[in-house]
Amino acid sequence: MLEPTVVASAALTISRPEPGEYAPHCDRYISLITGPDILGTLDSQRRQMLLLLSGRDESDGDLRYAPDKWSAKEVLGHVCDTERIFAYRALRIARADQTPIEGFEQDDYVKNGPFARAPLAETIEEHIAVRRATLTLLRNLDPAAWTRRGIANKNEITVRALAYLIAGHELHHRRMLEEKYFSER
Numbered sequence: 686m687l688e689p690t691v692v693a694s695a696a697l698t699i700s701r702p703e704p705g706e707y708a709p710h711c712d713r714y715i716s717l718i719t720g721p722d723i724l725g726t727l728d729s730q731r732r733q734m735l736l737l738l739s740g741r742d743e744s745d746g747d748l749r750y751a752p753d754k755w756s757a758k759e760v761l762g763h764v765c766d767t768e769r770i771f772a773y774r775a776l777r778i779a780r781a782d783q784t785p786i787e788g789f790e791q792d793d794y795v796k797n798g799p800f801a802r803a804p805l806a807e808t809i810e811e812h813i814a815v816r817r818a819t820l821t822l823l824r825n826l827d828p829a830a831w832t833r834r835g836i837a838n839k840n841e842i843t844v845r846a847l848a849y850l851i852a853g854h855e856l857h858h859r860r861m862l863e864e865k866y867f868s869e870r
Contacts, residue, residue, distance in 0.1 A: 699831055700721075701849065702846035706843040715846065717857060724823060730856065731812075734859055735809065738761070746805030754865075757866045758808050759798075762799075775823070783836075819851060830844055831848075
């Protein structure tokens with residue numbers, strides 16, 4: 686198992702999670718992240734999402750690319766809720782809590798969340814706040830915490846796999862927003 690290493694600048698470098706550190710279905714998102722600096726990637730993504738959404742109005746936020754799909758605001762809300770849940774899982778596992786963590790039903794979260802009614806600007810601010818909280822949590826982990834394992838949604842996962850999962854999930858949905866929601870606007 687690869688351990689995180691300290692580089693000359695005293696910044697922690699978190700190596701990529703290996704396939705045995707997460708369930709195979711998570712690779713759909715983890716494989717999207719190619720760079721070696723997960724903390725830098727997460728910080729950069731915050732800015733990239735802000736750039737994508739800056740200058741958008743409420744009609745953009747309410748846009749659905751098909752009748753049965755989430756609105757752009759609901760997609761962003763889903764990213765926020767999912768990141769909160771994954772960061773919570775990372776916190777519990779990092780603190781060596783061995784209690785299995787339950788799954789969640791994403792469609793119920795969107796259906797019962799405030800995102801469709803909330804102003805787009807408010808949901809953008811929420812995304813920024815959630816990402817900052819995630820970064821604060823991850824930046825303050827000690828090296829041993831990154832490779833600690835726990836059970837989430839009936840699957841074993843490490844903290845570093847959760848960090849990559851957060852980034853990959855956001856990237857997947859940002860690409861959806863770019864390609865399916867805002868490509869012609």
